[in-house]
Amino acid sequence: AQSVTQLGSHVSVSEGALVLLRCNYSSSVPPYLFWYVQYPNQGLQLLLKYTSAATLVKGINGFEAEFKKSETSFHLTKPSAHMSDAAEYFCAVSDDSGYSTLTFGKGTMLLVSP
Amino acid sequence: DSGVTQTPKHLITATGQRVTLRCSPRSGDLSVYWYQQSLDQGLQFLIQYYNGEERAKGNILERFSAQQFPDLHSELNLSSLELGDSALYFCASSVGGQANTGELFFGEGSRLTVL
Numbered sequence: 001a002q003s004v005t006q007l008g009s010h011v012s013v014s015e016g017a018l019v020l021l022r023c024n025y026s027s028s029v030p031p032y033l034f035w036y037v038q039y040p041n042q043g044l045q046l047l048l049k050y051t052s053a054a055t056l057v058k059g060i061n062g063f064e065a066e067f068k069k070s071e072t073s074f075h076l077t078k079p080s081a082h083m084s085d086a087a088e089y090f091c092a093v094s095d096d097s098g099y100s101t102l103t104f105g106k107g108t109m110l111l112v113s114p
Numbered sequence: 115d116s117g118v119t120q121t122p123k124h125l126i127t128a129t130g131q132r133v134t135l136r137c138s139p140r141s142g143d144l145s146v147y148w149y150q151q152s153l154d155q156g157l158q159f160l161i162q163y164y165n166g167e168e169r170a171k172g173n174i175l176e177r178f179s180a181q182q183f184p185d186l187h188s189e190l191n192l193s194s195l196e197l198g199d200s201a202l203y204f205c206a207s208s209v210g211g212q213a214n215t216g217e218l219f220f221g222e223g224s225r226l227t228v229l
Contacts, residue, residue: 036218043116043204043220044157090157101147101170102218106156 002027004091006105014113019063019078021108023091026072033074034092034102035065044090050074061085086112117141120205120221128229132193135224139186139207145169146188147208147218148180152201163188164211195228202226 007022025031032051036044048059055067065076074091091105117140127133139146148160150173159172163182174180177195182188192199202225206218 036220041222043118043206043222044218045116045220046217049217101159101162101172103159104149104157 002031002093002103004093004103004105006089006091006108008108009106010109010111012111012113013081015083016080019076019081019085019110021076021089021091021110023065023074023076023105024072025074025091025093027093032094033065033067034094035059035063035074035076036090036092036104038088038090038107040087047076047089081110081112083112083114086110116219116221118205118207118219118221120203120224122224123222124225124227126227126229127195129195129197131195131228132191133195133226135190135192135203135205135226137188137190137205137207137221139188139205140219143207143209143219144186145208145211146182146186147206148174148188148190149204149206150201151204151223157204160190169211192226195226197228200226200228 003026005024034049035047038044048057050057050067058064063078088107088109090107092102094102119138121136144165147162150158160174161180162170166182177193180190202223204223206220
C-alpha cells in the first residue's frame, strides 16, 4: 500500500526566508508524486508533479521539489517566501497499480510572517 | 476557478438524516473523484467514477453511495448521518481514468455539519 508522511503540521517562516516542507513516501513500485496547495476556502490546486522524468521538478509560483529515491523523499522548497504563499500544502502519491488513485498526506500549514 | 462546481457549499442537518451532494466536472473531464476532508483523518479518497462507471473505491462507508450520470455530473449520497460524518467533501475531476497521468481539478467543497 502506498502512503505519504508530511513532517510538521505547521511550518512558520518570515517573508523572504527559505520554505522547506517535508514529504516522505512509501510505495512498493516507482511512484508518481504530487504537491497540491489549498488556499483558504478553496479547493486543492496542483503545484507540481514528479512522473519519473527529471528528479528536480519545477512548479508554479516559484516552488520546486526534488525526488530522492534513496531517502524516499519529495520535499517542497521555495527560495524566498511571500505572504501570498500562506496556505495548506499536501503531498500525494500514486503508482501504476490498478487505477492509481491519489493518496494524500495530512497536510502542512505554511504560515508567513512579515 | 477550477471549473468544477459543487453544490451546496454548506449544509447543516441532523443525525439520522440523508443528504445528496452534487458535482459538475470540468467540461471534457470524464473522471470524477470524491474525497472527504476532516481534521482527524485528513483527505480521504472515497470513490472514483469514469464515464459513468465506478472505477475505484476507497474508504467509503456502506451508508454512502455515489453515481455518475450520462451528462457526467456526479452525486454523493450520505444516509443515516452521524456526528462523525461532519466534514468537507471535495469533488475532483480529470480528463482520463487514472489519477497519476494528469492533474486533478478540485471544486471548492461542500461543508457538511451534522448536529
